[in-house]
Amino acid sequence: MFPARYWREIPQRYRMEAEKCKKCGKIYFPPRLICPECKSREFEQVKLKDEGTLLTYTVIRVGPSQFVNQTPYAMGIVKLDDGINILAQIVDCEPDQIQTGMKLKIEFRKIQQDGEAGILCYGYKCVPA
């Protein structure tokens, strides 16, 4: 992954930085240039809530090469307490302990090793709350 491409997303991946539309109040993660709801272009920075509820999940048994060492791993769509959905891995529990509706917490973790050099890439994962 080219350094600039990784670096650009750091505020979102490391710090869960989102933006809130100043006109209609809707929160966007990642930030956007225009609000699809009200077409406003003015936003203020907000940090996402770090707890949420699991809406749906799967267990990836056949993963991409950068994730082969982690398979099988669970992934789910989590509705954070401020209403924003994210897709993330669910870790620190066995796949058979996972249920929709369970409470999860965001943690900062290593996500993958990229390329032949195995560059470490970080971001958010979910753990049971």
Add this chain to the structure above:
Amino acid sequence: MREVAIIGVGMNKWGELWEKSLRDIFVESALLAIEDAGVDHIDSMYAGCMTSGLFVGQEHLASLLSDYLGAGPIPAARVESACASGGLAVRMGFIDVASGMSDIVLVGGVEKMTDVSGDGATYALSTAADQEYEVYNGITFPGLYALMARSHMQKFGTTREQLAQVAVKNHENGFKNPLAQYPQKITIEEVINSIMVADPLTILDCSPITDGAACLILCPADMAKKISKKPPVKIIASGNATDTIALHSRSDFTILNATVKAAERAYKMANVTPENIDLAEVHDCFTIAEIMIIEDLGFVKKGEGGKATMSGMTALGGKKPINTSGGLKSKGHPVGATGVAQVVEIVHQLRGESGPRQVKNAKIGLTQNMGGSGGSAVVHIMQAM
């Protein structure tokens, strides 16, 4: 706007075609379509292809394909909308003829997927999802559809067996299609007990990796009556819509909204209702997709797709035959070619030349082609002339 007809179709056997290149596969089916139509030239060309750059390291298909087709310096465009590239190419050709810009238009779709490893193919396909907020975190396409499947099962009580029945039914149809990649019949038990890919989806819930192409010849309907060798088929509607690229950005994971909107637009344009559709080819990239699509096209109520599939309603001989070709599941899924091949099947059906898988008295057929996890969709409705 001029009325548009399809006067020629061409498709070869799909599969792992190691001895053939992307350009060979495309030109073979283009020549079949040109022969089928009996035309001596084409005025312009559209080729649907998702990612020849990642699969064979080749872009600039407009030049490559018109060059190897020997079509002369015609205007040509490569059309991309992930797995809906083929359907979108059909729409571009439709617009070109309808607008009066071109008379005889070749629409094709192609994908050569077996020149890369399995992991290379997984990567190439994953570029149809949000690279930074889905793929980066480890998701795969089976994973995205598994997330939808779990939601659908929890919300509507759709069962593991109902999902499997989609695959069983489509392989049943593919068994009757000599061009299908995997014409083998399979059972519900085999689907459920095959290798788990992304819970609850197994490998037999997934469409395969395929090399293949399909082509059509379009022209104005007035001209079709005069020049067509075979019974022409009219395109009575073209609908297209988009949705968020990331699945998690949607408010409901059990609805494919791009498909809902594209279908609404197509039904309105054709002035027909879902009841008027005799048969449909839909984008069963995963078994759950077909269940959601037949709901979102209005063939059954939301949530009843699984039950309807189990009841035989969508089987050959049922009230609404779906994927008589074998669908993506059995016929194969060379991503950029799929949307065009769906139209090829409907044309054969409306001409009455589908042999053992012919739907009796088929007059109106529909195709639904979808990109990514449903971020784009193209619906066409066709009628025998």
